[in-house]
Amino acid sequence: MVIEHESEITGAVEAAMAQTPDARLREVMAAFVRHSHAFLREVRPTEDEFEAGMRFLVGIGQATSEVKNEVVLAADVLGISTLVGLLNNPIGCGQTAAALLGPFWRGSAPRYPLGANLVQSPTPGLPLFVSGAVRDIDGRPLAGADVDVWHASPVGLYDNQDPEQADMNLRGLFTTDAEGRFRFRSVRPAGYPVPTDGPVGDLLRAQRRHPYRPAHIHFMITRPGFKTLITQIFADDADHLETDVTFSVIRSIVGHYTLHEDGPAPAPDVEGAFYTLQYDFVLEPGEMRIPIPPIA
Numbered sequence: 538m539v540i541e542h543e544s545e546i547t548g549a550v551e552a553a554m555a556q557t558p559d560a561r562l563r564e565v566m567a568a569f570v571r572h573s574h575a576f577l578r579e580v581r582p583t584e585d586e587f588e589a590g591m592r593f594l595v596g597i598g599q600a601t602s603e604v605k606n607e608v609v610l611a612a613d614v615l616g617i618s619t620l621v622g623l624l625n626n627p628i629g630c631g632q633t634a635a636a637l638l639g640p641f642w643r644g645s646a647p648r649y650p651l652g653a654n655l656v657q658s659p660t661p662g663l664p665l666f667v668s669g670a671v672r673d674i675d676g677r678p679l680a681g682a683d684v685d686v687w688h689a690s691p692v693g694l695y696d697n698q699d700p701e702q703a704d705m706n707l708r709g710l711f712t713t714d715a716e717g718r719f720r721f722r723s724v725r726p727a728g729y730p731v732p733t734d735g736p737v738g739d740l741l742r743a744q745r746r747h748p749y750r751p752a753h754i755h756f757m758i759t760r761p762g763f764k765t766l767i768t769q770i771f772a773d774d775a776d777h778l779e780t781d782v783t784f785s786v787i788r789s790i791v792g793h794y795t796l797h798e799d800g801p802a803p804a805p806d807v808e809g810a811f812y813t814l815q816y817d818f819v820l821e822p823g824e825m826r827i828p829i830p831p832i833a
């Protein structure tokens with residue numbers, strides 16, 4: 538088609554893609570073209586601004602490495618990851634609310650017996666004892682569910698960001714017992730800033746936004762016949778709970794990290810203060826899918 542006027546371009550692109558055999562790809566790309574063209578007509582970017590936008594996209598790809606996924610990070614700080622998660626996992630349908638996978642899941646956590654300690658190298662912070670159960674929508678315990686756990690250290694860094702930590706520190710994979718229960722030991726995590734040394738950091742600074750996430754533990758719970766649950770349990774007394782840079786905080790997944798000023802602790806070597814967290818998860822029937830790890 539020979540273009541006579543700017544207004545014809547959107548239809549011309551849609552027509553060019555109309556023969557796409559895959560119906561879903563055809564639908565998704567047609568909507569993408571319509572909405573992105575509408576965005577451009579609203580914003581009317583200058584050519585300099587368009588080049589800056591292209592540089593941002595190139596930059597988030599180039600800033601992605603084995604230890605950091607800047608593309609996932611960009612989707613997170615723009616609310617895109619949380620929106621996709623909630624569209625696929627509506628709040629209030631009986632199952633535990635979902636939260637984003639984030640850029641730090643490694644997909645290869647060591648499998649431990651119930652009760653094991655995630656701490657693999659000297660890590661500061663008060664001991665934390667986490668326990669809970671995994672159930673179906675009708676409240677029946679789910680034995681044999683895999684509970685994959687990972688969190689940042691009390692200084693706010695994941696193992697692969699911090700040369701002070703052993704590989705796989707504060708990560709572990711557990712299997713629920715016959716009553717659907719799980720438990721493990723760790724240290725209380727801190728909140729942390731998302732990485733700000735790439736294009737996403739430049740964007741946050743330009744927007745006068747802080748880069749912080751409230752303290753949380755990541756969980757991914759899988760069992761054949763049930764939809765994979767990916768979520769985070771936040772600390773109810775955490776800083777930045779109301780202003781999470783990734784918009785992940787949902788009321789029902791704010792947990793209570795209970796401070797015990799003194800013992801007895803669930804482990805004999807713990808003296809003095811420690812925390813406990815109890816949280817039960819509910820899975821809904823569906824397909825078990827394992828995401829592609831954003832980093833190695």
Ligand SMILES: [Fe+2]
Nearest residue numbers: 639641689755
């Ligand atoms: Fe995290």
